[in-house]
Amino acid sequence: MSVLSMIYWTAAIILLLLMFMLMYPALSQDISVFESILNNFPLELRQALGLTTLNLSQILGYYGFVFIYVLLIGSIYAIKSAMAVLSEEPRSKTADFLLAKPVSRTTVVTAKVLSVLTQLAVQNIIFIGVSYIIMLVYGRGQFNVATLVLVNFSLIQVQLFFFAVGIFIAAVMKKIKTVLPIALGVVFAFYIIQMINQSINDPKLAYITPFAYFDVGKIIQNESYDMIFLGINFSIIAILTALTYLLYQRKDMPSI
Amino acid sequence: MIFLIYMGMLKYTGFAGAGESVTDLFDQIPAGVKSILGIGELDVTTIAGYYAVFYLYFMLLAGAHAIMLGAIIISKEERDKTGDFLFSRPVSRSRIITSKLIAALLNIIVFNLTTLFASLVFINIYHKGPAITDIIIQLMVSLFILQLIFMVVGTGIASVTKNIKRATSISAGILLTTFLISAAIDLYDKIAFLKFITPFQYFPAGETITTGGYSPSYLIISFLLIITFVIITYRFTEKRDIYI
Numbered sequence: 001m002s003v004l005s006m007i008y009w010t011a012a013i014i015l016l017l018l019m020f021m022l023m024y025p026a027l028s029q030d031i032s033v034f035e036s037i038l039n040n041f042p043l044e045l046r047q048a049l050g051l052t053t054l055n056l057s058q059i060l061g062y063y064g065f066v067f068i069y070v071l072l073i074g075s076i077y078a079i080k081s082a083m084a085v086l087s088e089e090p091r092s093k094t095a096d097f098l099l100a101k102p103v104s105r106t107t108v109v110t111a112k113v114l115s116v117l118t119q120l121a122v123q124n125i126i127f128i129g130v131s132y133i134i135m136l137v138y139g140r141g142q143f144n145v146a147t148l149v150l151v152n153f154s155l156i157q158v159q160l161f162f163f164a165v166g167i168f169i170a171a172v173m174k175k176i177k178t179v180l181p182i183a184l185g186v187v188f189a190f191y192i193i194q195m196i197n198q199s200i201n202d203p204k205l206a207y208i209t210p211f212a213y214f215d216v217g218k219i220i221q222n223e224s225y226d227m228i229f230l231g232i233n234f235s236i237i238a239i240l241t242a243l244t245y246l247l248y249q250r251k252d253m254p255s256i
Numbered sequence: 257m258i259f260l261i262y263m264g265m266l267k268y269t270g271f272a273g274a275g276e277s278v279t280d281l282f283d284q285i286p287a288g289v290k291s292i293l294g295i296g297e298l299d300v301t302t303i304a305g306y307y308a309v310f311y312l313y314f315m316l317l318a319g320a321h322a323i324m325l326g327a328i329i330i331s332k333e334e335r336d337k338t339g340d341f342l343f344s345r346p347v348s349r350s351r352i353i354t355s356k357l358i359a360a361l362l363n364i365i366v367f368n369l370t371t372l373f374a375s376l377v378f379i380n381i382y383h384k385g386p387a388i389t390d391i392i393i394q395l396m397v398s399l400f401i402l403q404l405i406f407m408v409v410g411t412g413i414a415s416v417t418k419n420i421k422r423a424t425s426i427s428a429g430i431l432l433t434t435f436l437i438s439a440a441i442d443l444y445d446k447i448a449f450l451k452f453i454t455p456f457q458y459f460p461a462g463e464t465i466t467t468g469g470y471s472p473s474y475l476i477i478s479f480l481l482i483i484t485f486v487i488i489t490y491r492f493t494e495k496r497d498i499y500i
Binding site for chain 1: 313316317320321324328335336424425427428429431432436439440443447
């Protein structure tokens with residue numbers, strides 16, 4: 001079941017990428033005209049519109065634009081599977097079965113966590129491979145492979161953030177009846193913060209949302225990650241995962 | 257749900273804080289660029305236009321809330337295994353569905369009114385100038401239509417699917433797909449014929465503000481969609497095999 005859902009979500013991400021990429025040849029004509037006009041305007045103005053960093057007439061710039069939606073879907077998948085796997089017992093009333101086995105709760109959490117991580121890893125490997133092929137077809141070699149790899153690797157890092165948030169929510173909440181509404185709410189909230197951060201360019205907002213930690217436009221521009229944000233992301237993941245282990249140890253499990 | 261509304265509030269404060277400076281910046285944009293950016297018909301320098309930019313995200317949140325609510329309220333009995341309790345009562349299934357639909361309707365009305373009042377309060381605090389209450393109310397009416405559509409789509413899906421766990425997944429899939437199609441239409445206007453598939457494009461904020469009304473053809477489409485999915489909900493739940 002969870003393998004199937006992994007395949008569906010991966011397919012969805014790839015279809016999305018393909019759909020937007022199919023539009024690229026037609027779009028790139030219009031965009032280059034638009035960009036030449038835009039470049040005549042002052043920098044502050046372009047900043048306010050969030051258009052400084054993404055160069056849409058370059059295939060990689062356009063890829064970066066599409067990649068934001070890839071991140072959105074990938075994040076929903078990550079938080080959903082993380083939350084589902086750890087909240088499964090109270091939901092399907094199998095806690096007394098699983099937790100009575102002679103393994104510690106730490107082992108249980110580790111096994112659950114690893115199963116989700118494996119799925120995320122497989123999904124990323126498939127996505128990175130396919131996106132490279134798609135870019136080869138549409139980019140005609142006019143892009144920097146190292147930057148593409150860098151952009152693609154931000155997917156797993158954002159996913160890990162939401163994965164950590166997911167297991168944490170599952171550990172805190174007594175019983176999650178339906179996973180998806182919470183998953184959608186959390187991811188959309190962070191996504192909207194990022195969209196607003198982009199349009200009003202408030203540096204404080206950027207610290208709240210992982211979508212800003214890996215701002216695709218900046219990654220393409222600098223050809224590297226922002227080390228501070230990388231550190232913040234890593235710390236949040238580590239803290240939330242540690243808290244999850246602690247909380248799950250002492251969690252009261254309803255078995256009926 | 258409370259979380260969603262809370263996020264709505266948070267969004268406003270962010271918007272309000274920086275509102276002034278952004279308005280100044282937008283003042284400098286020549287009209288030509290605006291039209292290329294697709295905000296041509298929207299005057300972003302006015303508070304109404306600026307509000308409209310945020311309206312897209314309200315639609316996303318409200319749509320997510322409505323479709324999830326719809327899907328869950330119907331499939332709830334099977335998920336919680338209370339189907340044998342509820343459906344053995346001496347009331348017909350259609351009555352049960354009616355009360356469930358009314359409950360969901362009340363929920364989205366509350367959601368809508370909360371957004372409305374939050375918008376009005378925050379705009380009044382940060383905006384000094386002529387009130388734009390009527391525009392906000394108009395936008396909220398179109399938001400309400402969007403919520404209604406997504407809600408009945410949710411209930412429709414939940415009553416048709418055999419496996420209740422599928423109901424929320426399919427609903428989320430539909431929501432995301434329509435949202436992405438809408439984003440693609442904004443980007444590339446040659447596929448505008450797809451507009452009727454995605455409720456996000458039925459009543460675009462820019463159009464509502466400039467023309468001050470709703471497009472009649474999309475009103476009809478919305479109405480038909482809502483009716484169809486309500487009928488689907490009733491028909492399929494009536495004949496549904498309830499697993500306990």
